[in-house]
Ligand code: 13P
């Protein structure tokens with residue numbers, strides 16, 4: 001059984017008494033003049049990335065979801081890899097993993113709908129044990145989160161006594177519970193240096209760990225995890241973009257292998273890549289990361305031309321407008337974390353969130 005499935009089974013056993021929400025009927029999904037008028041301002045935002053002919057399919061879901069968020073007192077947190085209609089038309093908060101974790105601590109909504117992958121929803125539940133956290137498809141996993149278990153961390157501690165353990169947020173609650181602190185690609189170097197020691201375990205992403213090691217004097221011990229999306233990029237592919245697209249600026253996510261990052265002009269978390277485009281306004285750019293990133297950044301960067309490589313994260317793409325609507329109508333899939341595990345995992349996440357960086 002995968003760590004994700006095992007954590008779901010264990011969480012079931014500790015299921016808190018489910019909060020009762022009044023039933024609601026599935027709204028009509030017809031594209032009426034009323035729906036067109038109510039969503040016209042949202043289509044304006046996405047018209048460069050969603051063809052007009054497709055909008056009548058999306059618009060009824062967008063309206064129904066936005067109406068139902070009010071009924072449920074729900075907030076939608078969406079990761080930068082969500083599709084443009086989710087990211088721009090129904091999300092209340094968008095960002096990288098760190099921004100979403102931080103925002104999850106601030107909301108006063110009763111319900112959080114996490115449009116992202118399971119570890120992100122678990123992080124929201126860990127930080128908000130009294131709120132109902134929903135994920136529109138609980139099968140949305142992550143190759144990094146399944147690459148390491150709590151038992152692996154305990155074994156590593158025996159092998160490297162006294163070396164602190166920093167785990168990527170892309171891990172299960174059980175793994176976070178065994179760690180000293182969490183980190184994300186947006187704060188990794190600062191988190192490692194904040195520990196004030198010569199050696200730190202950074203788990204489980206070998207490539208993120210290698211990138212951190214290239215940015216700091218702290219010695220890094222790592223694991224053999226990898227992101228199935230970012231490890232597919234090659235240095236040759238990047239050299240190909242430079243040749244075919246003179247002047248292109250190459251921005252890459254630190255989950256890519258080191259030889260790929262060596263070909264990039266800038267490396268950073270999804271939020272930092274978006275910030276780079278916003279501030280530097282490159283003429284032509286290629287984002288070496290998941291496909292939807294370019295669509296989402298493009299909406300706010302009309303002066304930049306995007307070369308679009310396409311490596312899809314199949315897990316992120318499990319989240320769709322119809323599933324978000326089902327989620328709010330039926331209040332599923334609820335994300336539950338064993339409270340004893342959550343209490344320990346919260347310490348690791350809060351140590352990261354509370355760092356003044
Ligand atoms: P960010 O924290 O940079 O958004 O990365 C999360 C992730 O899953 C990238 O693959």
Ligand code: SF4
Pocket residue numbers: 117141142143144145170227228229230255290313314315316
């Ligand atoms: Fe996990 Fe990679 Fe997908 Fe991010 S892109 S959620 S690291 S599999």
